Amino acid sequence: MNNGHAGNRRGERxxxxxxxxxxxxxxxxxxxxxxxxxxxxxxxxxxxxIYHHFHSKGGLLSAVMARGxxxxxxxxxxxxxxxxEGGEPRDRLAWYLQRTGEVxxxxxxxxxxxxxxxxxxxAVEAEVADIIHDVRAEGRAYMxxxxxxxxxxxxxxxxxxxxxxxxxFGIAGFDGAFxxxxxxxxxxxxxxxxxxxxxxxxxxxxxxxxxxx
Numbered sequence: 001m002n003n004g005h006a007g008n009r010r011g012e013r014x015x016x017x018x019x020x021x022x023x024x025x026x027x028x029x030x031x032x033x034x035x036x037x038x039x040x041x042x043x044x045x046x047x048x049x050i051y052h053h054f055h056s057k058g059g060l061l062s063a064v065m066a067r068g069x070x071x072x073x074x075x076x077x078x079x080x081x082x083x084x085e086g087g088e089p090r091d092r093l094a095w096y097l098q099r100t101g102e103v104x105x106x107x108x109x110x111x112x113x114x115x116x117x118x119x120x121x122x123a124v125e126a127e128v129a130d131i132i133h134d135v136r137a138e139g140r141a142y143m144x145x146x147x148x149x150x151x152x153x154x155x156x157x158x159x160x161x162x163x164x165x166x167x168x169f170g171i172a173g174f175d176g177a178f179x180x181x182x183x184x185x186x187x188x189x190x191x192x193x194x195x196x197x198x199x200x201x202x203x204x205x206x207x208x209x210x211x212x213x
Contacts, residue, residue: 015053018043022064027109030116031061058128065117065131068110072135075103076142083149090201092150097197100146101190104178111178136171143170151204158211162204170200 021043026034036057040047054060079099084092104111117132147163147170154162177192 014045014049018045018050018053018060019064019067022060023068023109023113026061026064027112027116030120031057031113032120062128062131064113065110065128065135068107068113069131069135069138072103072107072110073138073142075106076100079103080142080146088201089150089153089204090197093146093200093204094194094197096146096150097193097200098190100142100174101177101188101193104174104189112182115175115179139174140167140171143167143174146170147200147204150201151208154208158208161211162207165207166200166203169203170196173199 018039022034022039025038025042029038034057036047036050039050039057039060043050050057050060054063079102080096084095114132114135117128144163144167147166148156148159151159151162173192173196174189177189177196180192181187181189
């Protein structure tokens with residue numbers, strides 16, 4: 001009995017070690033560039049262990065993305081657990097966006113791989129297109145909720161209209177800030193959140209004025 005439990009723990013540890021290594025290698029090289037031999041060298045496990053746990057390189061990528069998405073959105077839920085009450089839309093947006101930026105900064109490998117897959121045809125080949133779609137949809141839903149909460153004082157109908165008009169722009173702002181941070185390491189995602197809050201608040205106020213007018 002004890003030997004069985006020990007074996008299960010070793011197997012689970014091996015699986016997590018492979019996922020950790022694959023996350024690093026794929027984020028650095030992309031899916032196509034992450035050869036099985038590179039994954040074996042990084043994880044320090046035999047090739048058979050990779051196929052035992054994931055059956056194929058595509059299966060490993062799917063597991064890496066699924067685990068990364070879960071960790072990312074767990075971080076989002078924790079970061080947004082106690083939003084402030086009251087305040088101006090800009091201040092509320094700044095609170096949400098700063099904490100979201102911190103979640104981005106804490107998950108660079110997942111987000112880098114996510115972007116690489118979006119910009120290539122590898123997602124279709126590796127059958128992770130559904131995961132990528134779900135990540136984008138959930139991320140946009142979070143952005144929509146942030147904007148609705150920021151403009152809640154305008155009433156639910158107006159706040160929803162503002163959020164529905166601006167959530168895509170908000171996501172584009174995060175995408176751009178993350179990619180820029182990869183090109184210029186001295187410009188972090190979090191350093192751009194104040195400007196993004198300014199932009200969303202100004203645009204949101206314009207939408208409110210249009211609706212009211």
